[in-house]
Amino acid sequence: MAALRVVVLSGTGRALLCMPKTIKAPRSHQGCTLGDGGPITDKQASMSFASLPRSKKVALTAFGVLTTGATGLALMLQQSVKASDLELxxxxxxxTHNGMLSSLDHSSIRRGYQVYKQVCAACHSMEYLAFxxxxxxSHTESEVKALAEEIEVVDGPDExxxxxxxxxKLSDYFPKPYPNPEAARAANGGALPPDLSYIVNARHGGEDYVFSLLTGYCEPPAGVEVREGLYYNPYFxxxxxxxxxxxxxxxxEFEDGTPATMSQVAKDVCTFLRWAAEPEHDQRKRMGLKLLMGSAILIPLVYYMKRHRWSVLKSRKIAYRPPK
Structure with missing residues (x-):
């Protein structure tokens, strides 16, 4: 206290007490300078920010974060409306099969195979799917044998x-519409029809995308020109x-008499393609249901055994008695 009293009574102490809270440095034509004429360095600027009160620091930080977030959001919105990225x-x-315990509609799979056979197989292959x-x-063994015998397979050599x-035969894979990719491109104006075995998993959106693509053909809007030989589809x-x-x-015409509307045909072929890409769909969910049922029985038993075995260790009291 005595030392502090000496400082206060001295000229230096009075100067410190009378010093204003902010010091305005004179400006020169070159920019901001200190009182002695030297430029303000980054270290001095950071020291001035560090000397701000806590409330002002929080306000400046929040303002910076909000500004950065608004700038990023504006850039994202600007990118999302570019003319080159207008697909829906x-x-x-x-x-019906999207539920946790929902299975595929096998009648729809059968109709979807009929759609693929009569409509899609003319251009698209399914080389990873066998009869x-x-x-x-979707079919009985005798029905599949009859379907397989409708095609001619080159085999050999013989004796x-x-x-x-x-x-x-049943072991044969679905026939390809073209012998090689070059022939497929030549027959489709340079475009290669993709294989449909895993198309649902290979496209973002899955069966939603395929359904929207099949039913989304329309006339191009005003100002949009489509090259000859192409078709406008906003989902592509x-x-x-x-x-x-x-x-x-x-x-x-479906074999079971179901009305073959556009949406019904697209729904059935999408269900068939979902099964083709994931044939273990029903079995996987069945195994998950069995696991849940088994866990409902085992978890309480394991919890009881844990409490029974560990109750002695968790309730014991260890006392240290040093030797005398």
């Missing part, structure tokens, strides 16, 4: 070393697609 995102449809995969899912053709990246509208009302 598919909506979420209420598929035997349909047995017990004389010659190739021969034979009717298809670039909006111009080389595939003509493949389905329409009454494009085929």
């Amino acid at each position: 995102h598919p909506p979420n449809f209420p598929w 035997r995969n349909l047995v017990g899912v 004389s070393g010659e190739m021969f053709t034979r009717p298809g 990246p670039g909006q111009s697609i080389g595939m003509a509208p493949p389905i329409y009302n009454e494009v085929l």
Whole structure:
């Protein structure tokens, strides 16, 4: 206290007490300078920010964060409305197999295979799917054998070393519409029709995207020109697609008498493609249900055993008695 009293009574102490809270430095033509004429350095600027009160620091920090966030949001919105990225995102449809314990509609799978066979197989292949995969899912074994025998398969060589053709068998894969990718491009104006075995998993949106693509053909809006040989589809990246509208009302007749509207045809083929990309769909959910049921029985038993075995250790009291 004595030392502090000496400082206060001295000239230096009075100067410190009378010093104003802010010091205004004179400005020169070159910019901001200190009182002695030297420029303000980054270290001095950071020291001035550090000397601010806590409330002002919080306010400045919040202002910086909000400004950065607003700038980022503006850039994202600007990017989202570019003319090169105007394709629509598919909506979420209420598929019956999307539930945690919901299975695929196998009648829809059967109709979807009929749509693929009569409409899609002319251009698209499914080289990873064999006829035997349909047995017990959408058709009986005898029905699948009859379907396989409708195609001719090149096999061989025989005893004389010659190739021969034979009717298809259950072990044969679905036939390809073109012998090679070059022939497929030549027949479709340079566009290669994708294989549909895993198309649902290979496209963002899954069956929602495929359904929207099949039913989304429309006339281009004003100011949009589509090159000859292409078709406008807002769900396709670039909006111009080389595939003509493949389905329409009454494009085929279903074997079970279901009305073949455009939405019904698209729904059935999307269900079939979901099964083709994930044939273990029902089995996976069945195993999950069994696991939940088993866990409901085992978890209480394990919890009781844990309390029973550890009750002695958790309730014991350890006392240290030092030797005398």
